[in-house]
Amino acid sequence: MRESDRNLDSPIAAGAKHLKPIKQPAKLTSDDASLVALPSVHRPSLPERPASARPLPHPSDACGAASNLLAAGVAGLDQEVSERSVLRERILTWLQKNVPNSRLQHILRVEQMSAELAKRHQVDVAQAALAGLTHDLAKFFKPQRLLQMAQAEGLTLDPVELANPHLLHAAVGAIVARDEFGIGDDAVLDAIRHHTLGCPGMSALSCIVFLADSLEPGRGDSLELEALRRLSQQDLHHAVWQTCDESLRHLLARSQQIHPRMVLTRNWALALTDKKPFDKKLPVSRTP
Numbered sequence: 106m107r108e109s110d111r112n113l114d115s116p117i118a119a120g121a122k123h124l125k126p127i128k129q130p131a132k133l134t135s136d137d138a139s140l141v142a143l144p145s146v147h148r149p150s151l152p153e154r155p156a157s158a159r160p161l162p163h164p165s166d167a168c169g170a171a172s173n174l175l176a177a178g179v180a181g182l183d184q185e186v187s188e189r190s191v192l193r194e195r196i197l198t199w200l201q202k203n204v205p206n207s208r209l210q211h212i213l214r215v216e217q218m219s220a221e222l223a224k225r226h227q228v229d230v231a232q233a234a235l236a237g238l239t240h241d242l243a244k245f246f247k248p249q250r251l252l253q254m255a256q257a258e259g260l261t262l263d264p265v266e267l268a269n270p271h272l273l274h275a276a277v278g279a280i281v282a283r284d285e286f287g288i289g290d291d292a293v294l295d296a297i298r299h300h301t302l303g304c305p306g307m308s309a310l311s312c313i314v315f316l317a318d319s320l321e322p323g324r325g326d327s328l329e330l331e332a333l334r335r336l337s338q339q340d341l342h343h344a345v346w347q348t349c350d351e352s353l354r355h356l357l358a359r360s361q362q363i364h365p366r367m368v369l370t371r372n373w374a375l376a377l378t379d380k381k382p383f384d385k386k387l388p389v390s391r392t393p
């Protein structure tokens with residue numbers, strides 16, 4: 106299911122032919138904004154007076170205080186939304202210089218699908234959108250650069266990564282997100298790190314970006330993909346398990362090396378999935 110952009114037969118490349126032009130940075134909706142916590146407002150303490158001496162607050166005072174609080178909250182919210190929008194612009198400008206347009210379109214669809222899945226599963230939409238937007242920052246780094254950056258970071262590389270340095274684009278992408286864009290949110294950095302192979306115990310946010318990377322609409326419209334998209338709306342762990350199975354089948358069919366972390370991710374997600382009978386509409390194996 107997963108293909109490099111260099112392969113013109115890849116689902117992404119195929120899907121990209123039917124793609125819309127690069128979207129302008131979407132404005133955050135009021136729904137997204139509502140997920141941002143209002144900042145607490147410091148109120149100076151008043152000298153104590155006996156209860157009997159305290160005048161009852163005039164209703165208009167209460168209204169004034171409430172509207173001050175609201176104004177302070179809205180200002181904080183506006184600032185956070187505008188900081189996010191500035192960061193998104195910076196990332197988009199960087200991506201336009203560092204990845205081909207077909208990959209940028211994929212990234213934008215991953216951002217979008219991550220945000221939708223986050224909303225559906227009550228996960229932070231802003232974190233999901235940011236992780237989706239940054240998951241492939243290092244996708245087009247050359248193998249030598251990936252190896253060198255991973256080693257400089259002190260990462261221990263296993264034999265499959267040494268033989269396939271491209272797998273390191275996930276871990277190196279998190280380094281770029283941190284160093285180039287100052288992203289310090291560990292949940293977002295983990296979601297970038299785990300977007301290709303997953304990781305046992307990964308958060309709902311990481312599950313979402315892992316799934317969005319494999320299932321975004323540009324990946325195709327096979328029955329399997331459609332079924333996995335429906336499943337991702339209902340049950341993240343079940344969808345991670347099935348998506349790993351799909352990727353593993355694909356790797357086996359092409360005689361590619363398999364990184365064991367995906368097998369561990371698959372076993373973890375399988376163990377967390379209720380043993381319900383399969384949805385008849387969800388194919389579990391390919392028939393010739």
Ligand SMILES: Nc1ncnc2c1ncn2[C@@H]1O[C@H](COP(=O)(O)OP(=O)(O)O)[C@@H](O)[C@H]1O
Nearest residue numbers: 107108109110272300301302352362363364367
């Ligand atoms: N478990 C795995 N073991 C080895 N290679 C893998 C595994 N999962 C994915 N890959 C390979 O890693 C590369 C990158 O995967 P991915 O990040 O999903 O990229 P893409 O977005 O191009 O599909 C692909 O070439 C894919 O075949």
